[in-house]
Amino acid sequence: MSARPIATTRSAAGMPTPRLAVWWVIASEIVIFGGLLGSYIMHRIAHGEWAEYAANTNTMIGATNTFVLLTSSLFAVLAHQAAERGDGKTAARFLYMTTGGGLVFLTIKAFEWTSEISHGMTITANTFWSFYYTAAGIHALHVIAGMIIMLFVAQTAKRNEDLHRVEIIGIYWHFVDIVWIFLFPLLYIAK
Amino acid sequence: MAESIPVEHADGHADHGGHHEMSFSEKYIFPLDHKMIAMQYMFTGMFMAVIGGFFAYAFRMQLAFPGINVPGWGVVTPADYNALVTSHGSIMIFWVAMPVLIAAFGNYLIPLMIGADDMVFPRVNRLSYQIFLLSAIIILASFFVEGGAFGGAWTAYPPLSTKAEYSLTGIGSTMWILAVALEFVAFLLGGINFITTAMNSRAPGMKMWDIPMVVWMIVIASILFMLSVGPLLAGGIMMMFDQQLGTAFFDPDRGGDPILWQHLFWFFGHPEVYVVLLPAVGIVADVMTVFSRKKLFGYKTVLYTAIGTGVLSFTVWAHHQFVAGIDPRMANVFTVTTLLISVPIAEMMFVYIATLYGGSITFKTPMLWALAFIFEFLIGGITGIFLGASGNDIYMHDTYFVLAHFHYTFYPIAIIGTFAGFTHWFPKMFGKMMNDNLGKLHFWLTIIPFNLIFLPLFVLGAAGQHRRIYDYQNFPELSLPWMQDLRQLATISLCVMLGAQLIFFYNVIKSWMSGPAAGKNPWRASTLEWTAASPPPHGNWPEGLPTCYRGPYEYSHPDHEEDYWPQNEPA
Numbered sequence: 001m002s003a004r005p006i007a008t009t010r011s012a013a014g015m016p017t018p019r020l021a022v023w024w025v026i027a028s029e030i031v032i033f034g035g036l037l038g039s040y041i042m043h044r045i046a047h048g049e050w051a052e053y054a055a056n057t058n059t060m061i062g063a064t065n066t067f068v069l070l071t072s073s074l075f076a077v078l079a080h081q082a083a084e085r086g087d088g089k090t091a092a093r094f095l096y097m098t099t100g101g102g103l104v105f106l107t108i109k110a111f112e113w114t115s116e117i118s119h120g121m122t123i124t125a126n127t128f129w130s131f132y133y134t135a136a137g138i139h140a141l142h143v144i145a146g147m148i149i150m151l152f153v154a155q156t157a158k159r160n161e162d163l164h165r166v167e168i169i170g171i172y173w174h175f176v177d178i179v180w181i182f183l184f185p186l187l188y189i190a191k
Numbered sequence: 192m193a194e195s196i197p198v199e200h201a202d203g204h205a206d207h208g209g210h211h212e213m214s215f216s217e218k219y220i221f222p223l224d225h226k227m228i229a230m231q232y233m234f235t236g237m238f239m240a241v242i243g244g245f246f247a248y249a250f251r252m253q254l255a256f257p258g259i260n261v262p263g264w265g266v267v268t269p270a271d272y273n274a275l276v277t278s279h280g281s282i283m284i285f286w287v288a289m290p291v292l293i294a295a296f297g298n299y300l301i302p303l304m305i306g307a308d309d310m311v312f313p314r315v316n317r318l319s320y321q322i323f324l325l326s327a328i329i330i331l332a333s334f335f336v337e338g339g340a341f342g343g344a345w346t347a348y349p350p351l352s353t354k355a356e357y358s359l360t361g362i363g364s365t366m367w368i369l370a371v372a373l374e375f376v377a378f379l380l381g382g383i384n385f386i387t388t389a390m391n392s393r394a395p396g397m398k399m400w401d402i403p404m405v406v407w408m409i410v411i412a413s414i415l416f417m418l419s420v421g422p423l424l425a426g427g428i429m430m431m432f433d434q435q436l437g438t439a440f441f442d443p444d445r446g447g448d449p450i451l452w453q454h455l456f457w458f459f460g461h462p463e464v465y466v467v468l469l470p471a472v473g474i475v476a477d478v479m480t481v482f483s484r485k486k487l488f489g490y491k492t493v494l495y496t497a498i499g500t501g502v503l504s505f506t507v508w509a510h511h512q513f514v515a516g517i518d519p520r521m522a523n524v525f526t527v528t529t530l531l532i533s534v535p536i537a538e539m540m541f542v543y544i545a546t547l548y549g550g551s552i553t554f555k556t557p558m559l560w561a562l563a564f565i566f567e568f569l570i571g572g573i574t575g576i577f578l579g580a581s582g583n584d585i586y587m588h589d590t591y592f593v594l595a596h597f598h599y600t601f602y603p604i605a606i607i608g609t610f611a612g613f614t615h616w617f618p619k620m621f622g623k624m625m626n627d628n629l630g631k632l633h634f635w636l637t638i639i640p641f642n643l644i645f646l647p648l649f650v651l652g653a654a655g656q657h658r659r660i661y662d663y664q665n666f667p668e669l670s671l672p673w674m675q676d677l678r679q680l681a682t683i684s685l686c687v688m689l690g691a692q693l694i695f696f697y698n699v700i701k702s703w704m705s706g707p708a709a710g711k712n713p714w715r716a717s718t719l720e721w722t723a724a725s726p727p728p729h730g731n732w733p734e735g736l737p738t739c740y741r742g743p744y745e746y747s748h749p750d751h752e753e754d755y756w757p758q759n760e761p762a
Contacts, residue, residue: 005310006308012391032425046448138428
């Protein structure tokens with residue numbers, strides 16, 4: 001690591017800069033998903049017939065994926081705990097497990113989408129399916145981004161460097177998880 | 192926290208003072224230094240401003256002299272005309288006002304004014320500029336693809352913008368969305384940097400009320416941007432899918448809703464006005480206090496009104512949609528909130544006038560720009576009240592009255608505010624003084640033509656002249672001789688104004704090359720950036736970062752001999 005500017009090491013607001021920044025990242029992400037889901041909810045209320053389309057989503061698969069993501073978040077917490085103890089090796093191992101959770105999530109999603117698309121429920125079928133694929137797709141992109149960053153963080157954590165990053169990526173991962181907690185009932189449970 | 196953030200040591204700056212030699216590309220092409228990134232934003236923004244101005248020239252020529260072979264462009268076809276007005280609006284807001292006012296001044300001033308050596312995330316900062324540059328290249332490249340640049344107006348209302356047969360453009364529309372979306376990402380990254388830097392990296396002793404106003408304003412603007420742009424980013428993805436994949440988010444024939452886009456767009460679009468306004472207001476506060484040698488009247492009032500404006504700005508967006516078929520009861524609500532938002536802004540204007548009252552005013556070039564900002568923005572603000580009233584807006588909507596109104600707000604913000612800031616901080620940025628006489632000549636040759644462009648357009652708008660019409664000869668009631676005269680007056684004034692910018696560029700280059708040395712503090716100002724060398728070296732204060740002891744505007748203080756009291760001077 002090159003020398004950081006002194007600016008980065010100051011914390012006049014009483015919170016370390018990286019943690020402060022990730023909260024602002026999440027604030028801006030909340031508005032992105034807020035706009036998307038707000039639009040979806042308004043449409044859903046206006047179009048009663050969407051309940052029929054929503055009936056085709058597989059609640060069991062959605063629930064399984066919810067369970068997978070929540071479990072991966074548990075690993076993120078365990079990684080943070082290990083990092084707090086200064087145990088970078090264990091933290092890295094838990095981060096790999098979190099990434100694995102993301103991978104399982106994406107694999108299940110891929111099978112689910114393949115089966116839906118092969119039954120004619122494509123993104124252009126109607127506006128419900130457009131929202132379904134757009135919202136879940138943007139969420140999946142966030143999962144992928146989180147996994148990539150997590151692999152980088154695990155690399156440095158393994159060498160006991162920059163252990164504070166474990167917490168930062170954990171906060172982000174929890175956020176991605178929470179977005180899914182909103183998507184699951186909106187797209188799968190509400191029939 | 193496993194790794195505690197190290198405490199700052201008195202000698203902690205030693206390794207960041209620029210002792211190692213940097214290669215050309217490290218210093219100028221891929222810099223990490225906040226000042227160099229600010230310059231990249233500044234000059235990219237100015238380059239885009241020249242292009243946006245050229246576009247305005249091309250379509251104004253078509254309006255004043257329909258069918259003419261415009262020198263430098265050729266005959267403006269209807270598709271050209273649509274692409275030109277769309278790109279003029281998009282470029283001037285997203286690639287001129289935002290990069291210059293927020294990114295350039297934010298990057299340059301925040302670390303210097305709060306006494307830090309850099310932004311908190313220099314590499315995120317560099318990435319932000321690179322994404323921004325990519326977005327600028329995409330929007331310019333869209334002129335050279337099949338079908339030309341996007342022609343669906345900068346508001347991109349569907350179904351016009353989603354169907355090629357309406358907007359007369361093919362892939363250009365998608366490139367427009369992509370460019371705008373990338374620009375948003377760049378400014379989200381930049382904004383996070385600005386906010387955390389200002390929150391966390393202030394010099395020891397700098398309390399909330401010791402932060403210079405321009406820093407506050409850029410931070411508030413960044414927060415506003417961050418909290419408003421998300422829905423439009425989502426909407427942009429939806430529109431891109433509508434264009435390229437054939438979804439129907441905004442297509443009423445297939446279960447979509449075109450009004451949804453208008454909500455998503457204006458939920459961002461209206462706060463965006465304040466996103467660019469606030470930094471300009473902050474610049475004017477700093478310039479005005481220096482050149483009237485007075486403390487800012489009501490520092491906290493300005494701050495609270497800015498925050499109040501920011502909060503209210505999220506509740507006014509539907510005043511752009513009074514004729515879009517929204518519920519008239521909703522129109523009432525939005526009329527009330529729209530008129531309410533003029534209260535904090537008016538308060539701010541009064542505070543500025545009170546700051547001038549009794550001051551020892553010197554009319555240097557930056558001060559002229561600052562005063563012009565107040566004067567011209569006032570016209571823009573007051574005409575906004577006409578448009579905010581839903582009953583009146585039904586007549587005025589989409590006429591040149593609206594156009595003149597928002598040019599009287601955006602022009603003071605993006606052009607006048609920028610010139611105020613640029614001429615004020617030029618000595619700090621380049622270490623040289625600008626020529627004041629040339630600066631004043633440029634000022635008058637910009638301000639007078641500006642008014643001569645847009646005052647006639649108010650008249651034309653009130654007479655019913657609609658926007659976005661390619662050739663008024665097709666509308667006999669809109670092509671009366673006096674109307675055409677006013678159009679020509681506006682166009683000729685525009686040409687004069689654009690020509691006058693040559694004086695500015697000459698002045699910048701001449702002063703940069705051979706202007707008199709500025710020294711650390713040519714304006715005898717009290718904020719921290721003036722205690723660094725001009726131009727500040729990498730790390731800003733290699734001799735050690737400053738400590739702050741008092742507020743930013745202690746001019747003509749009775750307890751102090753000199754008429755300014757630098758923030759870093761121990762009591």
